[in-house]
Amino acid sequence: MNKSNTRTLIVSHGHPDFNKGGAEVAAYNLYSAMRDRGEDAFFLARTSQPPHGGAAFSSRKDKREILFHTTMDDGFLFSNLKTRHLWQEFRDLLQLIKPDVVHLHHYFLLGIEIFTEIRNMLPHARIVLTLHEYLAICHNKGLMIKTNGKLCYGASARDCYNCFNSVQPGDFFLREKYIKNHFDMVDHFISPSLFLKKRYVEWGIEEAKISVIENGLPEAASSVIDAGNEDILKPKQTFAFFGQINPYKGIDVLLQALTLLPKAIRQQVRVEIHGANLDQQESKYQEKVKKLLKKLGKTAIFQGAYEQHEMPTLLRAVDWAVVPSIWWENSPVVIQEALAAKVPLIVSNIGGMSEKVRDGIDGFHFRHSNPADLAAVIERCVMQPTIRSKMSDNIKPILKLEECLSLHQKVYTSSLA
Known part of the structure; x- marks a missing residue:
């Protein structure tokens, strides 16, 4: 497949050099495949590593891999409280890179407001989010397991209150609205499994806005x-x-x-x-x-x-x-x-x-x-x-990383169209 003419920014809540979770590795693998293909791509990863000289950003390996030194203070809303001033520096970075596509593999630790910040700063850019778990739906670590150990089959303000009775049902209702308001800035979602897609459709995301693409493995x-x-x-x-x-x-x-x-x-x-x-x-x-x-x-x-x-x-x-x-x-x-x-x-x-x-x-x-x-x-x-x-x-052959990238490129192109 020929390389595209779009500039892509891949965003992750961690760099696999420091955090080896599945989402971090999937995000970096996709970025690496783009660079191997000669794509115009950048990788932005949130990190807890101490910044240099108080700067919000630092580079790693080359100037296309950027570490974002920020934190998330509100685990209920996934919101940044103490570091809201860093959003201005994030906006400056977006203006400097000017990506056509911003593909996020998470918002955890980055702050849920990141979608709105991108949309306000780059109104014509296409925003894509890969959903790797159920954090937006479930306050119990995104597991969709009740605090009594039983599986949860669907969230509601009342059921969530039964698990966390220190939080009022109204607060769970407002939490859902707050997250969905920022999700409205996303043009398209990607789910690595059909099961997860169904859960988010039941939660309220339009079915046509979610594509199922497995995470590909390097050769x-x-x-x-x-x-x-x-x-x-x-x-x-x-x-x-x-x-x-x-x-x-x-x-x-x-x-x-x-x-x-x-x-x-x-x-x-x-x-x-x-x-x-x-x-x-x-x-x-x-x-x-x-x-x-x-x-x-x-x-x-x-x-x-x-x-x-x-x-x-x-x-x-x-x-x-x-x-x-x-x-x-x-x-x-x-x-x-x-x-x-x-x-x-x-x-x-x-x-x-x-x-x-x-x-x-x-x-x-x-x-x-x-x-x-x-x-x-x-x-x-x-x-x-x-x-x-x-x-x-x-056992059937699994999806290779190059094939995975091609499927993502179709989503990017469709969004741009």
């Missing part, structure tokens, strides 16, 4: 890997978890499932936990996970943190990837990485997880938050070892 990460796990008799089958460790990722569900396996089955299983930030969780959760790990002994091995470039090597050594999240998820990058490596998955049967993995074809679903059901799936994998190879063969 090195999306190339098929020969996992070397053909149907041969092995003493153990290896199941692996990859990702951040917190109460919503379901590590405890996976570990509890292992305790429910018959001893003869458990002896044929090895589980690897690859992830970081366990030490940053509440002590009660840390104790629960550590107690389960101790109980399981050599069956479950905690491997600690890993770098993204290590994923192909790590995946080559496993038979199954497990995504046991207890919240809806949108489009976990580990699913794409596993599919790219031809590694079948075992995932919770909700949200973007069940959308990305076809039950019984290239992986298995299990009932979310249900250790017994997960244990049954693991036992089936052990008892029927040939099924792994069949599912691996059924």
Whole structure:
């Protein structure tokens, strides 16, 4: 595809050099693909790194990668209070760059007012926002889980008050209006999953304004890997978890499932936990996970943190990837990485997880938050070892980054038209 004639500004709430979340990586990958293609693109990332000389901005790597030294003070409205004076410097930056398209991958930590600031300063620019989770809908960390632990199927002022009764229903009503007023400045939305799109349509965004585009993987990460796990008799089958460790990722569900396996089955299983930030969780959760790990002994091995470039090597050594999240998820990058490596998955049967993995074809679903059901799936994998190879063969090629960029360019062009 030939490069476009438009100037694009990609905006993220973090730079992957400092913050390795899925949204930050997706934003930077898209920017990198544009630059590789010779596009006229800039990357702006919010950072908590201290500014130099009190300046709002600093450059990184080259003058096209810019760090925005700002903060968000109101987590309820996603509004900037103490740093509102920085909006003038942001407006000056927009005038200097003069992008035709501003594609934001978040507003968290940047401030929800950023859409209106862009629209007022660049009335003819096209604003695109990728929705990576449910923060605008749900005050509970954007998880759409009630504070009692149950899944939430739709927000309302009264239901939100039941979760957070220190905030009045009227305030939740006004919060929604405030966010939607700034969302009105957005020309088009992108959702990495159909499930997330449906949630935002139910919330009130016009369906035609949201396109579903999966986050593409760079060529090195999306190339098929020969996992070397053909149907041969092995003493153990290896199941692996990859990702951040917190109460919503379901590590405890996976570990509890292992305790429910018959001893003869458990002896044929090895589980690897690859992830970081366990030490940053509440002590009660840390104790629960550590107690389960101790109980399981050599069956479950905690491997600690890993770098993204290590994923192909790590995946080559496993038979199954497990995504046991207890919240809806949108489009976990580990699913794409596993599919790219031809590694079948075992995932919770909700949200973007069940959308990305076809039950019984290239992986298995299990009932979310249900250790017994997960244990049954693991036992089936052990008892029927040939099924792994069949599912691996059924895995379809994933969306490559270059293809992902082409789909985004169509959205940009359509908006400009």
